Amino acid sequence: MSRFDGYFLRQLLILFGFFTLVLVGVFWITRSVSLFDRVISGGQSAMVFLEFTALTLPTLIRTVMPMAVFAAAVYATNRLSRESEMTVMLATGSSPWRLARAVFVFGILTGLMMAAISVFLRPASVEQLEQRQAEVAGDVTAQLLNEGEFLHPAQGVTVYIGEIALDGTLSEVFVSDRRDETNPVSYSSKTAYLVNSGTGIHLVMVDGIALRLNQEGRTLSSTLFQDASYDISDLTNSDTITRRSLEAIPTFALLEDREAIKENEYYTEGELIDELHQRFSWIAICVAVAMAGFSTLMLGSFSRFGLWPQIFGAFVILVLLEGVRGFVSPVVIDDPDLWFLLYLPAIIGILISCLFLLIAGRPLVRRRRGANGTLSQA
Known part of the structure; x- marks a missing residue:
């Protein structure tokens, strides 16, 4: 060259x-x-x-x-x-x-x-x-832990979290589960925590109310609770791609x-x-x-x-x-x-x-x- x-x-x-x-x-x-x-x-x-x-x-x-x-x-x-x-x-x-x-x-x-x-x-x-x-x-934090947004991690499920504290405490939590069309249920609580147990991931809500609508009887029942556990394992998509x-x-x-x-x-x-x-x-x-x-x-x-x-x-x-x-x-x-x-x-x-x-x-x-x-x- x-x-x-x-x-x-x-x-x-x-x-x-x-x-x-x-x-x-x-x-x-x-x-x-x-x-x-x-x-x-x-x-x-x-x-x-x-x-x-x-x-x-x-x-x-x-x-x-x-x-x-x-x-x-x-x-x-x-x-x-x-x-x-x-x-x-x-x-x-x-x-x-x-x-x-x-x-x-x-x-x-x-x-x-x-x-x-x-x-x-x-x-x-x-x-x-x-x-x-x-x-x-498949990370639950990517699907649920967003402040001030109505999220839809699965068909028929809506989750809202008002605030997330530095220690992981969730405030002003609302969950609406409409997957069972005949008996939809909604949860609302002042505080909640995510708990990863051996059986799956649970949302533990404290001081809240659960509303359940019976479509057949056209009745709405409410239940006050001090603590309630809601299984969110099936809301996460942890399966790897095939x-x-x-x-x-x-x-x-x-x-x-x-x-x-x-x-x-x-x-x-x-x-x-x-x-x-x-x-x-x-x-x-x-x-x-x-x-x-x-x-x-x-x-x-x-x-x-x-x-x-x-x-x-x-x-x-x-x-x-x-x-x-x-x-x-x-x-x-x-x-x-x-x-x-x-x-x-x-x-x-x-x-x-x-x-x-x-x-x-x-x-x-x-x-x-x-x-x-x-x-x-x-």
Whole structure:
């Protein structure tokens, strides 16, 4: 690799890191607002929010990486062209194919990063995230211990807690159980405590009243009590998930144990094949968008104002490739034998890049000019 290639590659990698951080930050802020509200309002600590955020980062990085690769290739090429460095290299005899070598190496390096994220890190993080979400969903404190809110931990059950003291005492507690439609019952007490006994979790209410409505006799009975125990064990969802999402299935399992996955988790062959090849197609798309961004800008000539028409054209190509990716996925799910279509966006991007580099070299124009010169001398 020549000195210029090394210089160009360093520029690409620096800009790639910058755009990745910016895009991840923007997407993270957008998603974390709803995640923070959902986690904190569910009674969880800030550490749980940070844990969930860390587990979503591989998915977020995979989403923004192709855009960061494309932006780095376009920005670096435009800057080198605007500062005449690209013009000087072309004037010294370097062809667009020769200058594309650093971009191709850049695409390979980012593709390897994408391979580590898409094939290994993302499935592991999604699996861990789903397990933690199931644990949080089964945590009684996440479902019941929220001050000043009417909560519905189960169908037909409403719970209200006015205040939670630092020692765990619950004040102004109201519980309405309408699961038995013929005899709904409501409890109200000044104070209550959560007690985890060997038989389950109980809400022990002190100094309260129980109201029971008899639908058949149309009568309402009330009972004052000094203490009453209400079993809330069945209101918590502590069962672990039995069916993983497609994103949480390890890549090696998709390669070797598809039959077992189809039998136990009820996924179709098309869904499994689509998920498997999607992970590898993300690797190829990094090379394609890097080459497409560079080659499109090579079509323009030197200008102090930049290559804005070519930049717009490169963006249109990026949107086109993303559209093709969204189109072929349902086709593969319906017919797994057409799995190779998932690599069609990358193939199209590389073919467009080769065509643009061929045009940028202008061999036909040079040949025509040479022929015209010979004829005029004759």
